[in-house]
Amino acid sequence: MSAHKAIIEWQRESATFEYAEYNRNHHWHFDSITIEASSAPGYLGDAELVDPEEAFVASLSSCHMLTFLALASKKGFVVDSYKDKATGVLSKNEEGKLCMTHVTLRPQVVFSGERMPDEAAIARINELAHRECFIANSVKTKISIEAPAT
Known part of the structure; x- marks a missing residue:
């Protein structure tokens, strides 16, 4: 058996926390790398980032x-x-x-x-x-x- 870890980190960047307003961009941290991620574009995410x-x-x-x-x-x-x-x-x-x-x-x-x-x-x-x-x-x-x- 082995354990595998990921740290997922999000910080609000919008003035409000309304569904259509808050940011979806966040970070996935694995060992020594960080990946910028977002929700899928259909869910108001950034199409340039992995979802x-x-x-x-x-x-x-x-x-x-x-x-x-x-x-x-x-x-x-x-x-x-x-x-x-x-x-x-x-x-x-x-x-x-x-x-x-x-x-x-x-x-x-x-x-x-x-x-x-x-x-x-x-x-x-x-x-x-x-x-x-x-x-x-x-x-x-x-x-x-x-x-x-x-």
């Missing part, structure tokens, strides 16, 4: 990637690059509550070396990475993987 919905998608994508890389390495494949154009859908669930209902991962992986995986091997690694990703195992969101054919 919790984007961070949720990034967290799932990052965990999948790191698990994929570990599995590929253990199987003797060499990965040169990995890029994922992941998307998330915010909509109402069965109870009528807004939530991230679906995240689609689109990993594009470039391999090199003498041992190259075929499409079936890549699909198996993606499937296992999804099953082993502890962030994916922590959420109810439907997660799809659309890996392009090689």
Whole structure:
């Protein structure tokens, strides 16, 4: 078991605390870095900053990637690059509550070396990475993987 920490810090910058007036910008502190964040633009946030919905998608994508890389390495494949154009859908669930209902991962992986995986091997690694990703195992969101054919 391991513990993971984040410090989230917000300070009012508006004269009033009316819903349409107060600032949404805040900071996420992790170890030695700070990330400027805000709410999504649809919730009066700053579109230039990362929002919790984007961070949720990034967290799932990052965990999948790191698990994929570990599995590929253990199987003797060499990965040169990995890029994922992941998307998330915010909509109402069965109870009528807004939530991230679906995240689609689109990993594009470039391999090199003498041992190259075929499409079936890549699909198996993606499937296992999804099953082993502890962030994916922590959420109810439907997660799809659309890996392009090689």
